[in-house]
Amino acid sequence: TYLSAKAPVFIAPAMDLDMFAHPSTTRNLELLRSYGNHIIEPASGELASHLVGKGRMEEPEVIASVLDRFFDCGMSLAGKHIMITAGPTYEKIDPVRFIGNYSSGKMGYAIAVEAASRGADVTIVSGPVALKAVNPRIKVVDVESAREMLEACERIFPSCDIAIMCAAVADYAPAHPADRKIKREHNDLPVIELVKNPDIAATLGAMKKPGQRLVGFALETDNEMSNALHKLKAKNLNMIVMNSLRDKGAGFRTDTNKVTIYKLDGGELHFDMKSKREVASDIIDTLLSL
Numbered sequence: 268t269y270l271s272a273k274a275p276v277f278i279a280p281a282m283d284l285d286m287f288a289h290p291s292t293t294r295n296l297e298l299l300r301s302y303g304n305h306i307i308e309p310a311s312g313e314l315a316s317h318l319v320g321k322g323r324m325e326e327p328e329v330i331a332s333v334l335d336r337f338f339d340c341g342m343s344l345a346g347k348h349i350m351i352t353a354g355p356t357y358e359k360i361d362p363v364r365f366i367g368n369y370s371s372g373k374m375g376y377a378i379a380v381e382a383a384s385r386g387a388d389v390t391i392v393s394g395p396v397a398l399k400a401v402n403p404r405i406k407v408v409d410v411e412s413a414r415e416m417l418e419a420c421e422r423i424f425p426s427c428d429i430a431i432m433c434a435a436v437a438d439y440a441p442a443h444p445a446d447r448k449i450k451r452e453h454n455d456l457p458v459i460e461l462v463k464n465p466d467i468a469a470t471l472g473a474m475k476k477p478g479q480r481l482v483g484f485a486l487e488t489d490n491e492m493s494n495a496l497h498k499l500k501a502k503n504l505n506m507i508v509m510n511s512l513r514d515k516g517a518g519f520r521t522d523t524n525k526v527t528i529y530k531l532d533g534g535e536l537h538f539d540m541k542s543k544r545e546v547a548s549d550i551i552d553t554l555l556s557l
């Protein structure tokens with residue numbers, strides 16, 4: 268029944284401690300969560316006051332209230348089409364080498380899962396990542412280079428209500444990628460001439476129609492606020508999500524992130540370090556409040 272369910276699925280695990288603590292249960296719950304299902308279980312703080320251990324089913328009235336809240340506002344993105352860019356871009360040097368970066372796609376895919384769980388139809392324009400999206404509301408368009416990402420975004424954005432630019436796009440690409448492997452026996456050190464890549468977020472900012480929302484990210488190492496505010500304006504975004512590599516546990520490859528969101532009206536929201544899924548939820552809540 269679960270495998271063929273197209274509706275949001277809620278799971279309230281109920282089993283004894285040995286079963287609950289078994290690695291296969293832990294793995295399955297993590298997997299189910301990453302697919303956008305909702306796991307309802309007692310908060311750990313609450314458990315301390317109960318004699319019963321982990322694995323205890325949440326109280327039926329709590330389960331009912333979670334469902335009530337979900338159907339009140341949970342499908343707030345129903346009927347909306349959201350495009351999300353995710354992952355790195357690879358810029359070819361020769362058939363075996365590229366210029367890339369450390370983006371894993373985790374942040375972008377977490378936003379996609381969160382948006383789909385709120386009822387949106389999501390298209391991820393994805394650079395090369397090891398992640399899979401299995402939610403039936405999420406479609407993935409695979410690209411490799413910044414130019415390919417731009418082409419896909421220009422095609423998809425006109426039919427979108429919202430675009431969230433989470434990809435780490437290479438700012439430069441080799442001007443003349445070699446069509447054969449560059450050999451080590453080269454006498455001179457090879458010099459790779461670079462050209463500037465298009466700015467995808469800024470291109471969409473210039474195409475944006477009234478009613479469309481464009482959200483950017485800013486990945487910073489210094490002068491976080493002024494850099495983020497500059498990108499917010501220069502790219503004609505509605506809001507920008509800043510993460511800094513100065514925060515341990517934030518940015519590339521981690522399962523957590525710490526963000527500050529700057530809005531066009533001058534508002535700014537600072538969030539604690541959280542799982543990328545929770546950060547995704549904060550981003551969407553903020554977007555809906557614009």
Ligand code: PMT
Binds near residue numbers: 352370433485498521
């Ligand atoms: O994928 P993970 O491992 O989970 O890591 C997540 C992340 C760190 C990649 C993500 O949280 C993040 O910060 N993404 C944006 C990275 C980035 O390239 O930031 P930037 O400050 O250089 O770019 C500013 C904005 O312009 C971004 O929205 C970016 O997608 C966009 N951009 C940048 C350059 C370019 N040529 N085209 C663009 O669209």
